[in-house]
Amino acid sequence: MNKNYIIPNEWSLIEDVFDDENVKASESLFSIGNGAMGQRANFEENYSGATFQGSYIGGIYYPDKTRVGWWKNGYPEYFAKVLNAPNWIGIHIKINETELDLNTCKVSNFKRELNMKEGWLSRSFVAQLTSGDKIEVHTKRFISIDSNETGAIEYHIKALNFSGEITFSPYVDAGIVNEDSNYDEYFWEILEIIEGENSGCILSKTLKTEFHVSTAMQVAFALNSKEITLSQQTKVEDKKLTYTYKVSVNEGDTASIYKYASYTSSLNYKIEDLNAAALSNVENANKLGFEALLNTQIKSWEKIWSTADIVIEGDVKAQQGIRFNIFQLNQTYLGTDARLNIGPKGFTGEKYGGSTYWDTEAYCIPFYMATKDANVAKNLLMYRYNQLGKAIENAEKLGFTNGAALYPMVTMNGEECHNEWEITFEEIHRNGAMVYGIYNYVNYTQDFEYVVKNGLEVIIAIARFWHQRANFSEAKDKYVILGVTGPNEYENNVNNNFYTNYLAKWCIEYAVECLNKVKHNYPEDFERVISKTNLKAQETYKWLEVSDNMYFPFDEEKNVYLQQDGFLDKELIPVKKLDKSQRPINQKWSWDRILRSCYIKQADVLQGMFFFEDKFSKDELKRHFDFYEPLTVHESSLSPCVHSILAASIDRMPKAYEQYLRTARLDLDDYNHEVHEGCHITSMAGTWMSVVQGFGGMRVYEDGMLSFNPQIPQEWKSYSFTINFRGTIIKVFKSQTTCKFFNESGNQIKMFVNDKEVLLPSKEFVKL
Ligand code: BGC
Numbered sequence: 001m002n003k004n005y006i007i008p009n010e011w012s013l014i015e016d017v018f019d020d021e022n023v024k025a026s027e028s029l030f031s032i033g034n035g036a037m038g039q040r041a042n043f044e045e046n047y048s049g050a051t052f053q054g055s056y057i058g059g060i061y062y063p064d065k066t067r068v069g070w071w072k073n074g075y076p077e078y079f080a081k082v083l084n085a086p087n088w089i090g091i092h093i094k095i096n097e098t099e100l101d102l103n104t105c106k107v108s109n110f111k112r113e114l115n116m117k118e119g120w121l122s123r124s125f126v127a128q129l130t131s132g133d134k135i136e137v138h139t140k141r142f143i144s145i146d147s148n149e150t151g152a153i154e155y156h157i158k159a160l161n162f163s164g165e166i167t168f169s170p171y172v173d174a175g176i177v178n179e180d181s182n183y184d185e186y187f188w189e190i191l192e193i194i195e196g197e198n199s200g201c202i203l204s205k206t207l208k209t210e211f212h213v214s215t216a217m218q219v220a221f222a223l224n225s226k227e228i229t230l231s232q233q234t235k236v237e238d239k240k241l242t243y244t245y246k247v248s249v250n251e252g253d254t255a256s257i258y259k260y261a262s263y264t265s266s267l268n269y270k271i272e273d274l275n276a277a278a279l280s281n282v283e284n285a286n287k288l289g290f291e292a293l294l295n296t297q298i299k300s301w302e303k304i305w306s307t308a309d310i311v312i313e314g315d316v317k318a319q320q321g322i323r324f325n326i327f328q329l330n331q332t333y334l335g336t337d338a339r340l341n342i343g344p345k346g347f348t349g350e351k352y353g354g355s356t357y358w359d360t361e362a363y364c365i366p367f368y369m370a371t372k373d374a375n376v377a378k379n380l381l382m383y384r385y386n387q388l389g390k391a392i393e394n395a396e397k398l399g400f401t402n403g404a405a406l407y408p409m410v411t412m413n414g415e416e417c418h419n420e421w422e423i424t425f426e427e428i429h430r431n432g433a434m435v436y437g438i439y440n441y442v443n444y445t446q447d448f449e450y451v452v453k454n455g456l457e458v459i460i461a462i463a464r465f466w467h468q469r470a471n472f473s474e475a476k477d478k479y480v481i482l483g484v485t486g487p488n489e490y491e492n493n494v495n496n497n498f499y500t501n502y503l504a505k506w507c508i509e510y511a512v513e514c515l516n517k518v519k520h521n522y523p524e525d526f527e528r529v530i531s532k533t534n535l536k537a538q539e540t541y542k543w544l545e546v547s548d549n550m551y552f553p554f555d556e557e558k559n560v561y562l563q564q565d566g567f568l569d570k571e572l573i574p575v576k577k578l579d580k581s582q583r584p585i586n587q588k589w590s591w592d593r594i595l596r597s598c599y600i601k602q603a604d605v606l607q608g609m610f611f612f613e614d615k616f617s618k619d620e621l622k623r624h625f626d627f628y629e630p631l632t633v634h635e636s637s638l639s640p641c642v643h644s645i646l647a648a649s650i651d652r653m654p655k656a657y658e659q660y661l662r663t664a665r666l667d668l669d670d671y672n673h674e675v676h677e678g679c680h681i682t683s684m685a686g687t688w689m690s691v692v693q694g695f696g697g698m699r700v701y702e703d704g705m706l707s708f709n710p711q712i713p714q715e716w717k718s719y720s721f722t723i724n725f726r727g728t729i730i731k732v733f734k735s736q737t738t739c740k741f742f743n744e745s746g747n748q749i750k751m752f753v754n755d756k757e758v759l760l761p762s763k764e765f766v767k768l
Contacts, residue, residue: 006668008316011117011323013668018102018110018125020049024676027052029324029667030114031348031679032121032141035334036148037085037263038347040678041112041121044091044139044155044259049103052179052676056347056354057085058340059267060211061412062187066419074398075419080412082343082354083187084176086202086215088261089141091155092169092242096162098131105129109136116327119145119301120294126160134160144293145300145334150281151261154290158254168245168257172215174204175239180350186239193241194275195234199286200241201278205266212266216278218286222256223247260285267339304330307722307729308371310691314717321664322691325684326371332681335368335376341383342682349678355410355417356383358430359682361437362607363638366444367685370692370723374445381441384434385454390414392461398425400468403533405461407434422492426485428469431462432503436611439510444700445726451514452525460533463511466504467543470550478551486563488604489636490586490594494564496553499608506612508547512540560627563605570598574630584635584672600632602639610642613649614701622650629655637666641686645694648711656694657713663687692721696732700725707752708741710734725749730760739768 005022006029007014015026030041039055063078093100106128113122120142128134141153157166174188185207192203201216221228230245247255262281264274285293308326312319332346341356342364360380369377384391384407391405394416398406408416409427418424438455442448451459470479481504486497515535519526529535553562562568578599582588585599606628609616616624625646634640644659662671664687667679692698697709706725710732712718718735722744729744743749743760750759753768760766 004669006320008320010316010319011115013112013114013116013320013324015112016110018107020103023047023049024052025670026112027054028348028675028678030112030121031328031331031346032114032119032143033331033347034143034145034148035330035332035336036340037143037151038331039089039143040348041114042087042089043102043123044089044141044153045093045100045102047103048101052349053084053087053176054179054347054349055085055087055089055176056082057213057263057265058337058347060085060206060213060265061209061354062206063208063412068419072421072425074425075421076408076416076424078415079410079417079419080353080355080415081178082350083206084178084350085213085263086172086174086188086204087176088151088172088215088217088263089153089259090171090173091153091257091259092167092171093155093157094165094167094169095129095133095135095157095159096131096164098129098133100127100129100135100137102127116323117301117305118294118298120297133162133164136160140290140294142294142297144285144297145304146296147281147285147293148336149262149264149278150285150293152285152290152293153259153261154256155259156254156256159249159251161251163250164248166247166249166255168219168221168247168255169242170217170219170257170259171240171242172200172202172217172261173240174202174215175237178350188239190239192275193236194279195236195241195243196279198232198243199279199282200234200243201275202239202241203275204239210266212271212274214262214264214274214278216262216264216275216282217241218260218279218282219243219245220258220286221245221247222258223249224254225256258286258290307724310688310719310721312716312719313735315715318661318664318716321668322687324668325664325687328679328681329364329367329684329688333364333368333380335372335379338379338382338386341380344680344682345678346681348681351677353410353412353417355412357410357682358433359638359685361433361440362611363641363682363689364685365437365440366693367688369441369444370698370725371688373724373727374441374447377441377445378447378450381438381450381455384437385458387411387414388458388461395465400465402464402468403461404464404468405431405458406465407431407462422485423489426483426493427489428465428484429486429497429500429503431465432500432507435459435462435507435510436503443702443704446704448517452518452522456514456518456525456529457533459507459511459514460529460535463508463543464539466507467546470504470546472549473551476551477549479546479549480551486604487602487607487638488563488600490597490599490601490633491564492595495566496551497564498552498561498605499563501550501552502608502612505547505550508543512544515540558623558627560624561605563600563628567598570596572598572631575599575633576630583633585633586635587673598631600628602634602636603632603642604628606632606646607642610646613646613699618650621646625650625652634659634662635672637663637672637680637683638686640666641683641690641694644690648690648694648697649709651711653711653713656690656711657715660687660690660694660713663690691719692723695719696721696734698723698732705752706730706749707755708732709754710739712736741766741768
């Protein structure tokens with residue numbers, strides 16, 4: 001694949017040469033979605049070259065049987081994966097009997113644009129077919145944010161050098177497969193195909209999970225911009241519904257098809273209503289027309305950008321990078337449905353099975369909290385609350401008792417879907433992230449009611465887990481946590497991972513703090529939760545015995561916490577001494593060599609210091625940064641953002657900027673050589689944090705005060721961002737010479753800037 005082929009532009013991704021080597025990468029990068037569904041940027045017309053077809057519906061998955069060489073008790077019986085859903089974009093096109101296929105014709109003037117400001121994808125090109133006929137094509141499509149079950153396409157073909165016939169064959173195809181499945185079965189069973197005049201649908205259901213989905217289409221036509229009706233031929237195959245229309249054109253004429261489509265699913269409708277709902281969606285879309293739908297789309301995106309945009313002056317690539325991240329996050333999750341979550345690839349690919357990871361709590365919540373209203377982040381928390389029962393069952397399966405919960409490393413519906421023992425059983429730090437997510441939310445929003453009504457049950461169940469998972473070491477006279485994998489997955493089965501032990505201790509302390517607060521301020525709720533969880537005061541004393549006496553590996557000489565017991569036995573050779581040919585080590589080295597090495601996949605000790613920065617002095621942060629950063633290979637997309645933020649907080653702006661560049665254009669410049677598989681959606685929230693918390697220095701201290709410490713990379717003229725802080729909309733602007741704050745809301749707000757208290761009156765600027 002060619003790198004760096006995306007043209008720098010402030011608001012759009014633009015590709016201006018057709019290169020079959022880039023097709024799969026562009027299919028990922030130019031993906032579109034609306035939080036409820038999304039799809040890769042596959043071509044509408046047939047394409048016989050290498051392509052990765054994907055269209056996904058949030059919450060629709062398939063549970064595949066876990067297959068491993070050596071079964072270990074406690075493995076999940078199945079792992080869920082996101083399913084490629086019926087294709088609704090397809091339109092076969094023939095020009096006088098020759099099929100349009102960019103893989104076989106001469107393509108010129110190719111341009112593809114993903115307009116992030118307005119939320120649409122377009123493509124234009126001139127194609128000379130094998131027959132010699134030449135056409136000019138302009139297409140545009142989008143998935144509606146406003147009516148979130150609907151998508152629309154316009155497709156115009158101009159006859160450049162011929163008079164003759166253009167054939168449009170729009171279709172819905174439920175005979176689709178997943179790219180990475182290692183079995184030959186189809187996941188969808190077709191139940192009904194309804195044909196009508198210019199509209200129709202396929203009702204299908206997923207095997208095993210029995211999610212029912214109706215996929216509908218409706219089409220309309222124009223010749224030289226005037227609406228026309230065409231006669232229709234219908235072809236119904238096993239799993240596909242195709243309509244064929246022929247239109248006669250003279251040289252210079254433009255024939256157009258408008259295709260409206262809809263997915264309705266049994267997550268939201270009774271099965272018997274699905275077809276009618278999908279058909280009614282496409283009928284309404286057709287009545288409104290493409291332009292009207294597009295105008296609504298533009299308005300919806302304007303609203304999203306009004307609280308989410310980050311403006312960077314003086315560096316177009318940085319501007320494009322950050323907007324791409326914000327755009328993709330919004331395409332993946334809009335927070336209206338607590339059953340949905342954020343898969344590491346969003347709707348842009350199949351890797352990671354579309355499932356939920358600790359990424360949500362550790363990385364994504366801050367973005368959604370600060371760019372939307374509090375309900376959105378709350379829905380992410382409710383997702384886990386609703387899965388508490390399954391997390392308790394999961395812990396029971398592993399031998400825990402008394403309502404202890406272990407949230408899964410990977411999940412769709414609350415059940416664990418990961419089947420590598422060193423992660424499934426050992427990467428238990430994810431449990432701490434669940435509580436950290438709640439803490440972060442409450443601290444930012446001050447919505448303690450969430451803890452009272454829901455969160456406390458989760459917090460108790462997780463405290464119980466840590467209490468049981470730690471054991472007393474006579475030798476150390478402390479509690480230890482053995483046999484874990486920390487965030488650094490390049491180490492397995494280690495003892496006393498600093499990050500895990502720290503989180504465990506903190507989770508217990510936070511649980512006791514929340515219990516006390518609820519007991520005093522919400523006595524009725526306290527009684528309810530206590531009786532539901534059967535919690536006695538004595539039990540919490542036992543928890544505290546563990547948290548008060550937790551062991552942390554520490555080296556006196558280096559004056560640093562060690563990532564785990566024995567870390568210093570490793571040969572400590574800094575990453576910069578590794579030859580470039582050896583990187584990324586996960587593609588170049590055997591797993592055995594990786595495990596023995598000192599190389600750290602992603603922030604681990606530093607992840608803990610990032611979460612709990614205020615518990616460490618600046619000197620401590622610097623010491624640990626200087627020890628761990630040189631050993632970190634950042635082979636997880638989640639890593640550079642944490643290092644960037646920490647570097648900014650210890651006044652190392654050049655380092656912060658270097659790490660920022662790695663995170664901001666990770667996919668656009670394909671740093672990890674894998675963008676064809678999909679984009680790294682969850683780490684995009686980390687990129688946002690790198691600007692707002694890193695350069696902007698935004699923090700919310702435990703006393704609830706908002707604080708900023710803005711710095712700016714030398715390479716930028718200025719940057720600005722907006723945050724929604726408890727309903728107050730604050731705009732922060734920082735240039736090389738000034739720093740300004742604007743309060744867009746009706747109430748004043750007190751905050752700290754560079755450690756000084758500042759009053760920001762309503763609708764006023766404060767310049768510092
Ligand atoms: C990282 C995990 C992360 C997962 C999904 C892995 O490569 O090591 O921390 O949860 O990707 O993003």
